[in-house]
Amino acid sequence: MTRTELVALLARQLEAWREGDGVLGVMLVRLQRVREFGLFYGFGAGDALGAAALARIGSVLRPQDTVTQLGLYEYVVMLPGLRGHNHAALAGARVVRAFDEPLPVGDRAAPVSVKVGISVHPDHGREAEQLLHNAETAYGASLRDSEDSALYDAAGTPPLIPYDALHQAILGNRLQVHLQPLLDLRTRRIIAAESLARWTDERLGPVAPDRFIILAEETGLISPLTRWSINATLRHAARARAVDPNLCFSINLSPRVFGERDLVAQITSALGIWNVPASAITLEVTESALMEDPKLSLRRLEDLRMEGLGISIDDFGAGYSSLAYLKYFPATELKIDRSFISDLRDDRRSIQLVRSIIDLGHHLKMRVVAEGVEDAESLGMLAEMGCDCAQGYYIQRPEPADVFIDSLAPAPNQTSPLH
Template identity: 45%
Template sequence: MLNRAAVLADVAARVRQASPDAPLGVLVLRAQRVRDIELTLGYAAGEALGHAMQDALEAAVRPGDRVIRIGAHDFLVLLPALRGRSHAALGAAKFVRALQQPLDFDGQRAQPIVVAGIAMAPEDGEDPELLCRRADRACDDAMHGVERYAFWTAPPIPLDTLHDDLRAAIADNRLSVHLQPVAVLPDRVIHGYEALSRWTHPRLGRIPPDVFIGVAERGGTIGELTRWNVNVALRHLATLRASGKPVRISINLSAVALQVPGFVDQVLDLLRLWNVPGDALVFEITESALMRDVERCSHLLAQLRAGGVRIAIDDFGTGYSSLAYLRQLPVDAIKIDRSFIRDMVGDLRARRIVGTMIELAHDLDLVVVAEGIEDEATLALLQDAGCDAVQGYLIGRPALADDVVQRAQAR
């Protein structure tokens, strides 16, 4: 058995290769009632059972999967490049069946009861020890289920109290900004970053962005949250540009935040405060949010654009904007949603759809950014199709803004 540090290092190495489209499954398999077998058949039978279980498990995994024995009858299995949670569930069910096959010990049969707990990276976290603990905790739920496996589920978030906590976190500067690089094609030079807000609650842990942004929109703090994000992002951008890096920064913009009174003037004031030109800031707004009040949003976006700020339609292709509206909207770029990108390599229709999007955008003098790039084959297809820029784990993962700025300055 490997020691704890070696196990976590192994998990960490595979977490670094995981992505939302190719997640890592972290499975803990735990044998139950082993003591009954040992008391009935002897301790040697218990030891032999552990070895037999490891052999059965190693025979059941795919090439590239990793089996680690973490106890006499407990195992950690790492399943990289899964297709999703259902893929992990199929693997867990297969392993449980393999380990529950009856074994013969001197004419007496022993059949262990096995449960499996599953955590998914990066969905359930990216810290190796946390993922292992969450998979281990899911084993407790699996003991009460018919299928004998269970996924880790986050405890319910108390939304009624979260609003006050979020307001306090904004006021006390207890949120963080991560930056993910955006590269231009064909040379892959980093020409910008997307700024992503993150919040780790002192009791509840990491709160998903869609949850706390929704809380901010419903509770009236979306203006404060967006101002905080813009201010911090521009501070980092000013530092990067002062060190000779002529990059841009992109920020996700809620349609609710856009319509907060005085928002446009606040953005222009922050640009002047940090001495950043308007065209170095890009606001990304989803087409579905934009279309809810297209006239009002278009008017406000036009005001931002008049100050030099660039506008991009995020998650393009997933909403319901018409081509006529796309021609009329005050936008500079579109970001093609990852749901179209991830199937390009194996799906001719997906390639044609993406190619048509790129051609359409170029006909309207729009820049095209593709998100969710995870492999070289997809990148090559996008480059052949004339895509202007790309973003995804292949280019770089989101990282703390302070660390990104420090590394960029060192180069």
């Protein structure tokens, strides 16, 4: 079932709901520690694992409850007739406990766990989309607070971003492209820039990217947001490359758009419109996001790579089973997660890990980029380790695309002041 179909189903249930019928709960359940299983036993085994988890969740629900599989390892449970918030929390705890024992998958046992986020009608919303959004927010809180299950807490949550506000901002081209450069650590020249979407709303003010991007992924707006990002970035890239023909650009890509059949055609068409070569563009996908649907991710990335686009694995080292899946994906670049770089000066283990990632990337013929560089000492250490590129506030903060392009030197061999 798609999210749109799920919203429609919940909306129909809400229409028939009477206040005297008690509380209606919406529970989001996602499997954890599943990537290792798929990588050890094959991507096909992941489908069987998802089905086994669906059955396990169903086994602990009441007859009136319904569970729907939304993604490969994602489930939404509707809990009508609850007595209140505590009853909803107990339902979440029951689902969590159901995964204390490994799941039987064929002749194997899969030790997985779940994280749960719950919202309740009417206290956490009266509309289907809002209830699902708040269940997602509660799920995020469970991850952040290292809890197995969390109930939505309005007091600890930023104000809800209206769907229409983001929708109109995308359609009206009211988002902005900011660019953050990548520094070549051998030549000390700026050789590329990462494109970052920014949004300042008239009523909401500046909206953090992680908030509006998550909203876009949850509501289906990620497709128009991706189209906007690609075209807006390429428009600026065309202008920048008129000054420096060697300058390259990175664009963040959500795997939520991998299911679109015309994704590759969209990107190649935009490249043609703006006359930017595919070799000048690298698409960044986070390590953990790649593994949400490994088979689809692999197929789509291979298609994009065949068109000459670069593929970067972002936040490398922060996800699961990095070494196990690297051989599958046609990546051309690794971006070391900033959590390793921030400890570089003070933690010997971080130094060893970063050095190992750099060596690994080079053995696999990939460029290695360190993100989150905040000081000269870390930059020098990375250069000594043989890291190819770096980005971070010490080098340059993200700035509006027009400002970045206006600052480009006409001479392509001009060096960075960081030398």
